[in-house]
Amino acid sequence: MEPTHHCNKCKQPIIFAYSENGVRFPLDPSSDPKGTFIFHAQIQPDGRTRRVAVGLTKHERIKAAAEGELLFLSHRATCAGTRKPGGGVPMPPHVRAEMNAKISAAKAQK
Numbered sequence: 001m002e003p004t005h006h007c008n009k010c011k012q013p014i015i016f017a018y019s020e021n022g023v024r025f026p027l028d029p030s031s032d033p034k035g036t037f038i039f040h041a042q043i044q045p046d047g048r049t050r051r052v053a054v055g056l057t058k059h060e061r062i063k064a065a066a067e068g069e070l071l072f073l074s075h076r077a078t079c080a081g082t083r084k085p086g087g088g089v090p091m092p093p094h095v096r097a098e099m100n101a102k103i104s105a106a107k108a109q110k
């Protein structure tokens with residue numbers, strides 16, 4: 001898939017597609033066996049073609065992969081410039097020490 005844009009967070013090439021709800025979102029341009037989206041071309045009322053990325057369930061993915069369909073990952077799942085949910089940046093030691101000192105001071109006042 002030809003990349004059309006670059007992510008402004010991690011600078012990697014991305015392609016935009018529309019979700020089934022019409023929301024535009026970025027995907028990685030190279031297919032990935034772990035991908036969860038397939039592309040469909042959707043003809044608009046004005047005759048133009050819109051690229052629609054359809055999210056698949058686990059079983060649909062297995063079927064699509066078996067049929068040789070290319071699977072794609074949402075760029076949000078791979079972007080190095082976005083903090084992953086549940087992950088995140090560890091707290092720097094000096095911030096933690098400062099926070100612990102404030103907590104201790106607050107406890108001591110009780």
Ligand SMILES: [Zn+2]
Pocket residue numbers: 007008009010011012075078079080081082
């Ligand atoms: Zn990115």
